[in-house]
Amino acid sequence: MSIEFEAERRLGGFRYSAGLAAKNELVVLFGHSGAGKSLTLQFISGLMRPDRGRIAIAGETVFDSAGGINLPPQHRRTGYVVQELALFDHLSVAENVAFGMPRERDRRRRVAELLGLLDLAGFEARRPRTLSGGQRQRVALARALAREAPVLLLDEPFSALDDTLRNGMRRELLRLRSELGLTILFVTHDLREAHFLADRVAVFDAGRILQDGSREEVFRRPATRRVAELTGVANILEGRVAGFEQGHPVVEVAGVALRCAPPVGRIPRTGDVVDLAIRAERVVLRRGAEGGDQPNQFSAVTAEQFAFGSTHTLRLEPAGAGPSVEVELAARPYEVLQGRRGGSGSSNSRPGTFMSCRATWTRPRRAPATPRATAAGAPRA
Amino acid sequence: MRVPADRAALATVTLLAAVFALFFLLPFAGLIDRAIADGETWSLLRTRQVREALVLSFWAATLASVLAGVLGTPGAYLLARGHFPGRAIADALIDLPIVLPPTVAGVALLTAFGRRGLVGEPIEAWTGFTFGFRTTAVVMAQLLVAAPFYVRAAKSGFDAVDPQLERVAYTLGASRVRTFARITVPQAWPALVAGTVLCWSRAMGELGATLIFAGNLEGRTQTMPLAVISAFEGSSLGLPGAVALSLILLVAALVVLAAFRLAARNGARS
Structure with missing residues (x-):
């Protein structure tokens, strides 16, 4: 019906x-x-x-x-x-x-x-x-x-x-x-x-x-920045399209180039300013070493963290170039990342936590189109 | 430990309340005392004049209440739900007969429905029918004075019914008529009953408008309050008759109050 x-x-x-x-x-x-x-x-x-x-x-x-x-x-x-x-x-x-x-x-x-x-x-x-x-x-x-x-x-x-x-x-x-x-x-x-x-x-x-x-x-793939806000995207970053790589737009944000999912709708041109959406739960964190050839990686340190029982929210600041990003982790990966097996003492704020993220871009500013970035690194935790 | 000032205040409050209670109870005690002392109350109640006044009052008040329900309910609903020009004025005018001295209401009725009244005169010219000084006039006087009590109560009752209930009933396929009968009226029922009781009590006690518009004719327009007045003015009943009639009205009022309380409590429980 x-x-x-x-x-x-x-x-x-x-x-x-x-x-x-x-x-x-x-x-x-x-x-x-x-x-x-x-x-x-x-x-x-x-x-x-x-x-x-x-x-x-x-x-x-x-x-x-x-x-x-x-x-x-x-x-x-x-x-x-x-x-x-x-x-x-x-x-x-x-x-x-x-x-x-x-x-x-x-x-x-x-x-x-x-x-x-x-x-x-x-x-x-x-x-x-x-x-x-x-x-x-x-x-x-x-x-x-x-x-x-x-x-x-x-x-x-x-x-x-x-x-x-x-x-x-x-x-x-x-x-x-x-x-x-x-x-x-x-x-x-x-x-x-x-x-x-x-x-x-x-x-x-x-x-x-x-x-x-x-x-x-x-x-x-929120169509606009407002949709991203309404649907709870924690990280909405402004960036500039630097070019395209196998159909994926590469957007430069705060000094790093992030590869995004192929956009839905109108395709922005190189040089356009776009909004980039990264959901907090779609960021992969790995401690210590760089993760091979995964795209969208940069190194960051934990600046703040909040525990919500089943999930943890971390505020990561870049150690070098890159945006600051909010990340949501399930309890278990969080414990593994923190090196607490069975709940021993805390160790956080150490530099050298590498982050790879799925970015989604939203439409270019002042011109309609659609956003989205694709994920990079496979979860490793 | 109580502060002395509070103790004094408490004593004063208690005393004032007691004085107030006495002031209210003593007249009724006097009435009952007098009725017993007279010793003829029971036989007086069985005289033709009292019986006729009692029957007339009862039926006139009942008829006026039914008319108030039939004629007043749609108006009350419109006042509660409708949007029409002049609604605020109509709402205020409903209270006019409540505030107005009943004698004024009587004069007003006379000027409208009397033999030389605004509509009374042409109606008599066409049909030969006159309103004044007959039982019809008693009911009309009571209706004018008492119906606003019903309309006021019914309007508050309808106001208190959540309009969302009616809207949901519409989406469930119920017509407006069915919604009114099955949802709105049952929801407002306690208020409608309360309004009817108020209206009936007020009609029973109506004096001023009835006296002016309907007159004081034994067996035709002489209701209980009019019979009480007549007794004072030297009718065969005399003061003991006035006491006996008053006693009946008092008992009727107490029964109504008790029934009202009971109904309200049951309504609150269900």
Whole structure:
């Protein structure tokens, strides 16, 4: 089942203008709050009317400003879970779920099926307010699914959950998508959630979609500096294209030449100033010796470090030429690098830590194009 | 250890509260004491005049409350949810009959629906029907004075219903009518009940507007409060009759209060 969407709307000083299409996949609408993600869902569900645009759900046009079509929410085939859930507290769980069910259905059987599917069997007679946060979210999801709509709109539905529940719900959602063949639009500002769920990611900022592509593409090849910032790229460096090497651009940053991935989109020319994106988790650190013929290597020392339990973040300053770079290491490679097997004393800040990184370049400044650098050294730790 | 100044303050507060409580309780104690001393309360309650006043008051107040519900609910909902020009003014005007002396409301009714009133005169000319000085007028007077209490309460009730619930109901395919009946009204139910009780109590006690617009005709427009006035002004009931009628109104008020509390507590629990 598919959705085609294109809408424009002015709301005071805010201008919304975005379009996207999806079919049998889970698209994460990603961005900060106020970027227009929830607005997108409201346009699709019919709760808010665009100034201009066209929306089609499963081939049926539900809104078309040119054709004067604007179906009310009641006639749009969407299941919508709003952020606040908005469960009907005066109705039981079963009555909540049955509320939007098509009339001809054998309601009791269908309610039992849905509650079973979401692991809520036995809660039929309970009032929503007597349930836990996770159970309430599952009731809201069951209620939306009961509409039997081909498109599911989910607005940060797992935001109130603790991590354990959230992971369970995410898995459940992926299962539902494949079992029921739904098109799901999922709003979140949580990077990990976006990583876990997305088939595709649409990055929203200030009422626009900056990039819309597969998860890998968006996270590894941010189209612009802003996308890189929004998707959590820790190192965004300004450099100048020095030349090309087997199709790979070589960008000079702070005195070192870094070989980047072949760019997506417009190809910059030698001499262009570009933004270079290096994700903190895609840098390889090796102690002591230089690593053979790996590209993008330079030597650095640890200036600062922060422990986050499962990961460590290091701030590396160049010992010579090169930019200062933030690096994220998993706990085990970190321990190996530090020479602590089993947690002996610390030894850090020693010069001679070699770093090789995957760089991605973003578009040249003041000219549209796309970035990305490719990885160099294989992990050795 | 308590600071002496605090001890003095506590004593003062307690004393003032006690004086206040006494002031409120003594009149009712007096009423009950007098009713017992008279010894004729029970027989007075069974006189035709009292019975008629009681029946009239009860049914008129009930009818006025039902009308307030039927006519007032849509208005209350519009005030809570609608966006139309003059909404703020309409919202303020709802309170007018609450603030206004009921006698003024009575005069106003007379000038509109009386035999020589704004619409009263043409209606009489066409149909021969007059509003004034009949039971219809009692209900109209009560409606004007008491309905704002219902509308005010109902509006707050609708205000408190999260609009998101209604929006979600729309996305679940429910029409606006079904959403109102199945979501909005049940959510606002405690407020609607409270408003009805307030409205009914106010209608039961209505005096000024009724006296002016409906008059004080035994068996037709004489409600309980009017019968109390008549008793003082020398009707056959006399002061003991006034006491007996007052006692009934007091008991009715206590029952309403108790029922109200009970309903509110049940509402909070479910």
